[in-house]
Amino acid sequence: MQENYSIGIVAPQTAHFDTPLTLKCGRVLPQFDLVFETYGTLNASKSNAVLICHALSGNHHVAGKYSENDKYPGWWDNLIGPGKPLDTNKFFVIGLNNLGGCHGSSGPKSINPDTNKPWGADFPIVTVEDWVNSQALLLDALGIKKLAAVVGGSLGGMQALEWTIAYPDRVDHALVIASAPNLTAQNMAFNEVARQAIITDPEFHEGNYYEHQVVPRRGLRIARMLGHITYLSDDVMGEKFGRKLRDQINYSFDVEFEMESYLRYQGDKFAGEFDANTYIRMTRALDYYDPALQHGGDLTQALSGTKAQFLVLSFTSDWRFSPARSREIVKALLDNERTVSYAEITAAHGHDAFLMPDKHYHAILRSYISNIDIGDNHAK
């Protein structure tokens, strides 16, 4: 509730790109838009830029509000603002919506200029590598040669890691939070169930539901309910809901337990807001990301060309992106004699912890970020 420290009212911008972008799948996007927001001021030497990469269901609205009456600020507002751990008095922060998204950047529900209809199923499958390439083009457009830092949690952490591989000379620091060098089979299995729920929804229409004026709401709802189970730890679910009954037992399939009410609410809310074609693409990008694959599974080799300094963070109760996976990244970086700071943060909230203003977590971020050298003096 530190209103004084909020970045305040913000507004999105759109960058249009006419340069064709060749994607990892082999297809070419002839032109595309990226919607983004910025917080703070780019300094004269353009050395204070920090890129925030979003996760599965995130977007460009990272901090601030769109109006005084906005109920909620951006999704990482607790981190970013004047005086916050990622201090906008010092840094120029950029948030964008990734390609394939549903919040303004080119994606399945955007109009395909070739057909004047929504792309739908025909929008390409995009990857972490494609996102990073498109983010680099956005930096070019903003005249930023090098990032002071790239920051991301979960799927966003994979993008931060990929930045250091694909553009080693364009990033000073990478903050890879609650992430992994690839998904485990179990993680991919959860993604597959979520996708199958969407794809087999009769209203999915093979991805071309826009023209039928419907959305595969049932499938997206199931996908999100499932997601929520995996974002929370077993312990937090136990503490938050346990076996709490809503009322007396009614012996029915309606809501009996508080937890059911929570899951249905989250599922319904998401199904009314998010685009199913985007959801299945985001999960596919998670599945595919595996920088070690082209190095015979050798992550050390995959990270051998990196030049950035790293902060890697994980959370003890995160069973979706467990600390062991972060340690793999740390180990591979150490094998390459890179500068790495690593912390395994004791937190009860599971994977969701990376979005929460845990004191210890934010203290580490504040400490690390405040030491990032942007090479010139900056006004408080």
Next chain:
Amino acid sequence: MQENYSIGIVAPQTAHFDTPLTLKCGRVLPQFDLVFETYGTLNASKSNAVLICHALSGNHHVAGKYSENDKYPGWWDNLIGPGKPLDTNKFFVIGLNNLGGCHGSSGPKSINPDTNKPWGADFPIVTVEDWVNSQALLLDALGIKKLAAVVGGSLGGMQALEWTIAYPDRVDHALVIASAPNLTAQNMAFNEVARQAIITDPEFHEGNYYEHQVVPRRGLRIARMLGHITYLSDDVMGEKFGRKLRDQINYSFDVEFEMESYLRYQGDKFAGEFDANTYIRMTRALDYYDPALQHGGDLTQALSGTKAQFLVLSFTSDWRFSPARSREIVKALLDNERTVSYAEITAAHGHDAFLMPDKHYHAILRSYISNIDIGDNHAK
């Protein structure tokens, strides 16, 4: 492949009950059928009966084959037969399909004698307590006053536990395997997602799909895929499938990884065999079971009237019914000064381990079961 030790060809029987059964939900089942199988011979004093209680998707076909050409034997054939850990040379083993099931016992797809149509949505919600009461009626019909043992894994273990609470004088030994005194919030959450996938399938028709000549196959498929993730440990999924690609990466939503192929196969197979109304009832029975609830959450109090001796088993990699949950049962029994043997078995296979012929696991079962006193000599 110890064909010599198989119980051989078996056949199911049906018991019809005309005595009305009052269910926990308050409704009365005026009449019902239970389909069951038996293996071995009931001795003269009827002291050698062992009841096997099935889990979520199990049934009465526990051991043996229906014909020489049968591809697979009953679901716990590795445990039961002449010379096997549960030796049919000594014991008379009974397997049944629970009320609400879809393999011959009265359930949603059975004909409601009042309407001459399938029960469908109108079949009552049944509970673990109802199952145990109906199982007691089956024992009455077979003239069995007391069980030498009741054995169950997972949801079956809850029934074994309930036997010792509801009929303390009718059970000598209870083998409670990979089970829990109630579900955790996370477990209930998985059940809720599975049910919602089924219930929101447009072909569910509020449970009355039989009259529409359809089945909610999509929902049941999703439910089963999700189930399979939770039956396996993360490690086993990693070993069994890892990130193995089926072929080269095709950048599509078709099967890319071996694990996806496995899940789809399991989902499709189950959706073609099992009844959705039964599935949602079985998960609800899991949710509701909580013998401590009427004792203010005090499990020790709930088990204070038990008289059986117990074998409680858990598996280290079982994250759905973790060893910690079995230990709660053991602790409550010890508080009551009951005779309990407990083993936490090191096994990689997660919850599925209880169905597998792990050497150490079967050695414990063989040892415990062979010591069960049936009070008379028996021929080898």
